[in-house]
Amino acid sequence: MHVSVIGNPDDTVVVTVRGNLDLDTAPVLRTTLHQVLDRPLPRIVIDLSGVEFCDSTGLSAFVIGHRRAAAVGGWLRLAAPGGWLDGLLRTVGLVPALAVYPSVAEALADEPDASGL
Template identity: 75%
Template sequence: MHVSVVGNPEDPVVVTVRGNLDVDSATVLTTALEQVLDAPGPRVVIDLSGVEFCDSTGLSAFVLGHRRAVAGGGWLRLAAPSGFLAGLLETVGLTPRIPCYPTVPEALSAP
């Protein structure tokens, strides 16, 4: 799995995830989120367009990141999940809690 971070503290940060997000790799995402969520009022979009597989560990990273962002006065949004991942997010009940958008630009521009 590969994670990249683009942005700065004054603007929303896009965290792009590529590959499998599972028990063996989720710590990479968790570490990246910990760093960007340290900013005051963090605004984070996780680009899921390159995620091929996600297990409960990956889902947990989304939930913990969302909670931390909200607690810090900001937000965390998910963007561009594959059909598989969109279905998984819906099935486990995350989409009502964590905003999910079809594209990164839509997630960035949402009010």
């Protein structure tokens, strides 16, 4: 798995995840999220377009990140999950609790209160 972080001029952050997100690799994502969630008002989009597989440890990282961001008035949004991952997020009930967008651009453009936070 590969994780990269891009900060934007408006202080939003895009975390891009590629590969399998599972028990062996989820700690990399959790560590990355921990670092970007330390911002005063975290606004994070996780680009899932390159995720091929995700297990419960990956899902847990999304939920923990969402809760931490919301606790300080920020947000965490998921963007561009493939069909399988989108179905998984919906099946386990994470949607609509977590905001999921078809693309990174749409996740970044949405108004803060429109994501349910």
